[in-house]
Amino acid sequence: MLRIPFLVGTALVIMFLGGIYSAQWALDATRGFGGLKVNNWVAYPQIQTKDADPYARAHRANDGKILLGRAEGLVFRAQVDQNEEPLAFNCDYTLRGRVPPALFWTLRTVHPDNEPLNIPQGKPSTINAQKVLRDSDGNIEIKLSQNPQSGNWLALDPNAEFELQLTLIDTPISNVSGIRALEMPIIIKGDCA
């Protein structure tokens, strides 16, 4: 006699738990389908537009940020190093290569869930196009580490996961389709603590 309610109950539990958790997961895990991948970097040139897909729109509404317009710039994020391994705060990394053409850019670490990071006071949490040191060919090399480094150095939060965010301001690439042919710095893993 209890079989029918049990079966209905099973279906309902699967439906609600599955539906809610998968939607929650999708909000955190993806910014939509419109991602453009260059090396380990991903940008979403359409996330602030009407053409954004439903997942991008849901992410945007849940995130509540004042996004950059197309002519303002483009944001790239990296979650993994060049071996596709997730970035770890107890490791050192070296970024090497070129940044795409832009009037200005900034590079910083961000929390995967966008919570504020705690970079110790006095340590560099952001580096930008004017502060960075370049070699004679215009290449850059930036070290990421909890410990002070010579040259360009970006400090890591000693207690929190991070992603890299490269913000390009006024860049011609947000208007061209050849975005895949872009050069982006590679992320090389060093020693881990």
Next chain:
Amino acid sequence: MLKFLLAIVTGLVGAAVLHILLILILPFNSNVDAWSKVQNLGEPFEFYSLANEPNETDLYNEDVFIQTAVCHYVLDEGPLQIVADQPTEVWTLASFDTGSNEIFSMSARSAINGEVNFILGTKGQLLNLRSEEPELIAETIAIEVADIEGYVALRSIVPSISSLEEAQNFLTNALCARL
């Protein structure tokens, strides 16, 4: 056993439907979206410069080198004028509708004389303005919007901390007013 499998499959189908519904409904039912946060900053027709630290408004300059000010508007009584005449290194501007879809964006490089001078209005408002005050509209960049509500973000780029004050001064003195 077969009935139990059927219950599981029914549950999974239901979960998929619920998943799709939640994702589609969320943008229309969020109180943490950018438009809600911008409205919570205060009255319309004023640029609010964002703080550099996290605060109760939940809007702040995550990147200290990119300073942002936002102004929201209602075009029920006429078009909106945006002017900023203080010096700054580089500025950018973007306007969004209430769903935070970009309507228009621009950077200093492509502006007339590099100046911030915009008029934002509905099609009818801009047509009126063109016939009534043609010289005013000739000196500005006119942005046509479909909805009467929305917000504008004005940003100033700070290449080094020494120019932070200049950038903040640029944003605090920016005008966002009914024409």
